[in-house]
Amino acid sequence: MHLARNSLVLPFTWTVGLASLLTLFEVSTPGLSYWALALALCWLALAIWLAWMLVSAVRKRAWTPGMFVPLALMLGTVLLVKVDAPLHARFALSESSLEHRARSVRSDFDSDGWWGLYWAHRVEKIPGGARFLVTSLTMDWASYGFAYSPDRVPDPDEGSYEHFKGPWYIWTEGV
Structure with missing residues (x-):
């Protein structure tokens, strides 16, 4: 199970990165298009996936440094959106x-x-x-x-x- 969970970190990180780029592009224009709804659902799924990975890592005491990369991407995206940087x-x-x-x-x-x-x-x-x-x-x-x-x-x-x-x-x- 340890190997299977670690093998999910890389695809998860790429998925978070893609969602971050799409989100930053979406909020770089005034107003929100209907793509924002799809992105919101994507972020909800990613948050659930991250929670599952973190809970699983805590239970099995199997932390990997790569698990913090998607979390940093998520927090960075939220911060950039919050200050209207895009x-x-x-x-x-x-x-x-x-x-x-x-x-x-x-x-x-x-x-x-x-x-x-x-x-x-x-x-x-x-x-x-x-x-x-x-x-x-x-x-x-x-x-x-x-x-x-x-x-x-x-x-x-x-x-x-x-x-x-x-x-x-x-x-x-x-x-």
């Missing part, structure tokens, strides 16, 4: 591309495309700036994106806006 990091890597595009939008509705690390489903000119729809169908039936408005707060009649950083706002449509 959203801020992805946005920071995309900000110059988004700003360049926002300054060059000429029509009310512009084509979709990749701007930095975000796929914008829709780019719209708004008074004083532009907005990018980056999350189209979420669990609260809203769409989310970023709005660039360096000279003024965007008009609340055009959607819901929450200040994000500098001239950037998180834009919500449909709530």
